[in-house]
Amino acid sequence: MSRLVGGAGLLALIGLAAADLASSQPTLAQPAEPPQNLPLEARWCLEGERCILLEVAEEPQEQALGLQLRPPLPPLRGMWFPFPQPTPARFWMHRTPEPLDMLFVAGGKVVALEAAASPCPRLPCPSYGPGVPVDGVLELAGGQAAALGIRVGTAVRIEPFRAAHP
Numbered sequence: 001m002s003r004l005v006g007g008a009g010l011l012a013l014i015g016l017a018a019a020d021l022a023s024s025q026p027t028l029a030q031p032a033e034p035p036q037n038l039p040l041e042a043r044w045c046l047e048g049e050r051c052i053l054l055e056v057a058e059e060p061q062e063q064a065l066g067l068q069l070r071p072p073l074p075p076l077r078g079m080w081f082p083f084p085q086p087t088p089a090r091f092w093m094h095r096t097p098e099p100l101d102m103l104f105v106a107g108g109k110v111v112a113l114e115a116a117a118s119p120c121p122r123l124p125c126p127s128y129g130p131g132v133p134v135d136g137v138l139e140l141a142g143g144q145a146a147a148l149g150i151r152v153g154t155a156v157r158i159e160p161f162r163a164a165h166p
Contacts, residue, residue, distance in 0.1 A: 033065070034069070035065070035067075035068055035069040035070045036062065036065045036068075037055070037070075038055035038056065038057060038062060038079070039055065040053045040054065040055060040077075040161060041054065041055065041056045041160065041161060042054040042056050042080055042158050042159060042160055042161050043158070043159060043161040044078075044080075044138070044156060044157065044158050044159075045157070045159070046148060046149075046150070046154075050076065050148065051076065052076050052077065052078050052138075052140065052148075053076060053077055053078075053161060054077075054078050054079060054080040054138070054158065054161070055077075055078070055079045055080070056079075056080050056082065057079055057080070057081050058082060063081055066079065066081070066096070066139070067079055067096055067100065067139055068094075068095040068096055069095055069096075069097065070096070070097070070098075071097075071098070072098045072141055073098075073100075073139075073140065073141040073144075074141070075141070075144060075147075076144075077140075077141070078138055078139055078140040078141075078144075079138070079139045080136060080137075080138055080158055081136050081137045081138075081139070082135065082136040082158070083134065083135060083136055086106060086133030086134060086135055087133055087134065088129065088131065088132065088133050088134070089104065089129050089134050089137055090127040090128065090129040091114075091117075091127060091128050091129060091137060091139075092120065092125045092126065092127040092128070093117050093118060093119050093120040093125055093126075094120050094121075094123060094125045095120075095121065096119050096120070097119055098119060098141065098142065099116040099117060099118055099119065099141075099142030099143070100116070100117050100139045100140065100141065100142055101113065101114065101115050101116060101117070101139070101140045101141070101142055101143065101144055101145040101146075101150075102114040102117055102128055102137055102138075102139055103137065103138040103139075103140070103145060103150065103156075104129060104130050104134045104137055105134055105135050105136050105137065105138060105156045106132065106133065106134045106135050107135070108155060108156055108157065109153055109154060109155050109156055110150060110151065110152050110153060110154045110156060111130055111132065111134065111152065112129070112130035112132075112134075112152060113145055113150070113151065113152055114128040115142070115143075115145060115146065116142035116143055117142070136158075138156070
């Protein structure tokens with residue numbers, strides 16, 4: 001069974017019917033719910049001491065909301081969608097106002113990359129994914145993968161992160 005998730009995506013596994021989504025036709029100007037902002041709980045450190053701080057969308061509800069209706073992500077920030085077991089995942093950009101880079105991760109490396117996926121304010125929206133099971137998906141601001149030298153084959157090691165408290 002594959003998942004349909006995304007920056008604005010909805011998990012197909014949650015049970016929301018596509019017909020219901022099509023009939024409601026939410027737009028960016030009329031959000032159904034406020035955007036979510038999850039705590040920074042993980043990081044991915046690249047070569048050269050650059051680390052991307054990550055919000056972690058573990059729960060189905062968090063994965064369903066993803067980065068919907070969010071302003072642009074700053075550099076070195078993203079969202080990690082881990083899966084409990086390798087899963088064929090399809091992500092889309094419904095209700096995501098800014099382009100995103102989607103990095104599909106399996107076996108500790110990027111196995112597919114969708115660069116600067118275009119926002120999709122209304123259904124139907126295209127979906128993206130490699131067609132093979134993945135361990136998770138990383139979403140970054142559009143263009144960040146190229147700016148950071150991330151490409152298919154780049155090693156990925158997500159580690160817990162605790163923000164310093166003042």
